[in-house]
Amino acid sequence: xxxxxxxxxxxxxxxxxxxxxxxxxxxxxxxxxxxxxxxxxxxxxxxxxxxxxxxxxxxxxxxxxxxxxxxxxxxxxxxxxxxxxxxxxxxxxxxxxxxxxxxxxxxxxxxxxxxxxxxxxxxxxxxxxxxxxxxxxxxxxxxxxxxxxxxxxxxx
Ligand SMILES: [Zn+2]
Numbered sequence: 001x002x003x004x005x006x007x008x009x010x011x012x013x014x015x016x017x018x019x020x021x022x023x024x025x026x027x028x029x030x031x032x033x034x035x036x037x038x039x040x041x042x043x044x045x046x047x048x049x050x051x052x053x054x055x056x057x058x059x060x061x062x063x064x065x066x067x068x069x070x071x072x073x074x075x076x077x078x079x080x081x082x083x084x085x086x087x088x089x090x091x092x093x094x095x096x097x098x099x100x101x102x103x104x105x106x107x108x109x110x111x112x113x114x115x116x117x118x119x120x121x122x123x124x125x126x127x128x129x130x131x132x133x134x135x136x137x138x139x140x141x142x143x144x145x146x147x148x149x150x151x152x153x154x155x156x
Contacts, residue, residue: 028147035148036140043136047106047128051076058092062115070129075122076115083114083121102128 028035050069053060060082065071082090085101093101105111109128114121131139 028143032144032148036144039140039143040136043131043139046131047109048131048135049102049111049126049128053082053095053098055095056081057094060090060093060095060098068132070126074124074126076113076124077117080115080117080122083116085113086111 030038048069050066050071051062052064052066054063062076062078062080062082064078065076082093082098084090085098086105088101090098090101102111106128111126111128113124113126115124116122
């Protein structure tokens with residue numbers, strides 16, 4: 001039960017956090033209220049970047065820059081190819097490896113990326129930031145909509 005809830009939450013975080021592909025939502029078996037509480041607690045202490053990326057196999061390209069996110073405040077655009085993260089090459093990386101690099105950077109909150117745009121390389125410095133309240137609300141409501149509708153009536 002606890003593990004299930006945790007796994008489901010990680011899917012939510014995976015699908016909406018810093019950089020990721022759409023994760024398959026599995027049905028969540030926790031009570032909706034408890035689940036909302038857990039998500040709120042987990043996100044409250046986390047920092048994010050605000051990028052969604054696509055895997056090129058190999059390599060990573062920016063798919064979306066979320067509005068009002070740390071990524072939106074620097075010169076990052078849809079279609080930019082990621083070259084390195086904090087000095088580590090991601091030219092052949094997959095999304096999982098990219099997320100690991102972001103997780104390492106979350107401790108200090110500092111991140112520098114090198115991206116390739118139309119053949120030239122650019123360096124971008126930024127700071128990961130805590131999730132804004134409205135973003136957390138969005139994560140919760142989308143999780144409740146996707147994973148709790150079918151069983152909502154049966155939840156205590
Ligand atoms: Zn849930």
